[in-house]
Amino acid sequence: MKLLEKSQLGNVKLRNSMAMAAMTRGRADRDGLVGDMTISYYAQRTGAGLLFTEAIRISEEATGSPLTPGIFSPRQIEAWKKVTTAVHDSGGVIIAQLWHTGRLGHSVDRNGRLPIAPSPLPVRGMKHFTSQGLKDYEIPREMTIPEIEQTIRDYGQAAKNAISAGFDGVQLHAANGYLPNQFLAESANQRTDGYGGSIPNRTRFVLEVIQELISAVGSEKVGIKISPFHTYGDMVLDDPAGTYTHLIEELNKLDFAYVELMRRSPYPPSSGDDSINNEIEFFGSKINQTVIANAGYDKDSAEAELKKGIAKLISFGKLYIANPDLAERFEKNVALCEPDRATMYGGGKQGYIDYPLWNG
Secondary structure (H helix, E strand, O other), rough: HHHHHHEOOEEEEOOOOOOEOOOOOOOOOOOOOOOOHHHHHHHHOOOOEEEEEEEEOHHHHHHHHHOEOOOOOOHHHHHHHHHHHHHHHOOOOOEEEEEOOOOOOOOOOOOOOEEOOOOOOOOOOOEEEEEEEEEEOOHHHHHHHHHHHHHHHHHHHHHHHHHOOOOOOEEEEEEOOOOHHHHHHHOOOOOOOOOOOOOHHHHHHHHHHHHHHHHHHHHHHOOOOOOOOOOOOOOOOHHHHHHHHHHHHHHHOOOOOOOEEEEEOOOOOOOOOEEEEEEEHHHHHHOOEEEEEEEOOOHHHHHHHHHHHOOEEEEOOOHHHHHHHHHHHHHHHOOOOOOOOOHOOOOOOOOOOOOOOOOO
């Protein structure tokens, strides 16, 4: 089975070709500190060749949702060290996903401050989960050029903090409607300066952040996650295929380790050219870096994807919530547990570290 074959990412050897995708779980405390539950959660899942963390806030300004972790304070770094030590002690590899939510936030969880974004355009058609329940999205404040430059530096510092905390690498979260994704989409970016308008201008922020990460921690430790046709967060692009093709062509000029490529949601609405029915083949074939295919895979479809030869790893999300020993279950052809949706995005141990292991 190709899923269980050893792999490599950058200069790190992996025990198989399976990754656990980043998933927000909402178990940090109000100071953005992870605790003993999080240590257990990741240590339980080291059967994956590669673990991506839940999205980690790069700064206080990056805050969007409550009870999500950060990596910008000394206490947060020390808390993550316990996680990486536990993962490494179990023979695992773990990468920190770096996160700025941009307009996907609310002032009630930001000490009264409005979220910032490329342009003052609110998210339409959905509500935001806050510490005070669901609320309409606010009109964000447009970022100034100095704020954009500071945010890029914040990414670099967060990357350095992640390596100090023992992570094996970092991933720029440029998918799912968050800040880097917002710069790419006309529905969030109507700027008329060098960060808006043309496709080269709208891709500029992402490229500058990647360059900052490479400079901060080295090319072998850097990757990016993109979601070309995924519309979460009201991401509407006039030409998604053209925008992401240009982005990939520019990323190809840079030396870094991998691109995690997320497929579109099978549920409407979707964005993109309907004639392109396979993003992994269309975009993945253009990518020079190692391709990690993501979203909606099961054992059979993941195996088939690897056999095509474009993707070298497959990342699984919800399957890893309820099956910490997913690789072993695939190997032994054991039935999978179903995740409890009520506990996916917050709570305590239930639905987090109490899913049973297969005992063969």
